[in-house]
Amino acid sequence: MKIWLLDNGSIVIEHTQLMWNVPGEQVRIPSYSVLVEHDDGLFLFDTGFDFEHTSRVLPFELPEQTPEQTIPAQLELCGFSTKDVGTLVNSHLHFDHVGGNKHLTDSKVVVHEREVAQARDHEPFEFFGYSDKTWDYDGVRLETISGDVELAGGLWLFETPGHTVGHYSLLVQGRKPTLFAFDVVYTSAALDKGIQPGFHIDPVAGVRSIRRIKELAEEHGADVYFSHDMDAWQGYRHAPEFYEV
């Protein structure tokens, strides 16, 4: 299998959002999506944020995104078009993970059933998180799932709630097992220290999900990739470079 990491730009958040209740300087964090070429087709995980939405609704997050950092442009960089993506999976439905969904109208869209229900009827403190509703367009081919699911041979989704009610993490079980924790923790340091993001709906579940990520990494001998860790991101290969796993 091949894995590309698609650069979607960056935003700025408070340190207490990066690590719950841990004070510090504001930090610019990356946003990226994960593209997997599998014998069963092309799978895309998340679609980053939409620049116009973020600039309008969350201008304080100082979004930066060039036209080359949008989903269509990033897919093109890898030699694909939006029509080539058979399956789009959203780890969860926060604005910085669904911004490009609207470009993938030919794809089946897979999301946890609880996540869909919550994004449509969320708690008041989830307002900014679920503020981009453009994933929920007329005619979207939504397939809701629950439990741990093997999407295709070696492509596993593991339930890791806490940050949101229906959050999934992804294990790519190739020659080189690769685990995308998505927003269970934002950074490598947060995983080491066991500190979840400041945005969450169930911090007790969040603690269990951090433990689960550590156990999955250990059990499968997997490298863990972090969703919003600028230092880690700068060390990753960015599309069109890829990982052969």
Add this chain to the structure above:
Amino acid sequence: MKIWLLDNGSIVIEHTQLMWNVPGEQVRIPSYSVLVEHDDGLFLFDTGFDFEHTSRVLPFELPEQTPEQTIPAQLELCGFSTKDVGTLVNSHLHFDHVGGNKHLTDSKVVVHEREVAQARDHEPFEFFGYSDKTWDYDGVRLETISGDVELAGGLWLFETPGHTVGHYSLLVQGRKPTLFAFDVVYTSAALDKGIQPGFHIDPVAGVRSIRRIKELAEEHGADVYFSHDMDAWQGYRHAPEFYEV
């Protein structure tokens, strides 16, 4: 009935602790206890923080407390001794609400049953909150309760979880109904905006508890007192002054 507010000094917290995920300047907040003289005896609600414990375990909170701001000294100011307190109630078992419990060895101590269990076996992110264990001394006359409870005529404890699993708020139903929200919200502005503290175990329950405080205040025509609102505190009567309710 008479109500005295017993000054226990102050600590400094991050603004994101005062209001979850809302950035701002650090803020010095008051800590106080509530003493009620009732026909059935003397009831004390909470006991503030212990200066030595806080200085040692949470020095970054810059505790300030004079010898006159301890529970024994404050009771004396009102003409009582620690032996006069028949019933001590802890709204919850965080360090800044149990620091003086150890001086009340003659009192019955009433706490929510889930709160006691949690304080003894807490989540990792509750470490600082439950760091003062001196309430749990050998021979403590602990009486655990659950549900909404009328402790004595007109002294109501209402379940308001979220900040902690077994948090209680207090309604004194005298001629002038008075509602102590304790740590459901820290300030008047936080109640208005519906923003819970940055420390919590169940933010969804926290939202419901904020709603409950508003409904109780409305239903009973009660004045709401805030646990950690410096501006509000400076407008309250401090012991030995009291409220006749």
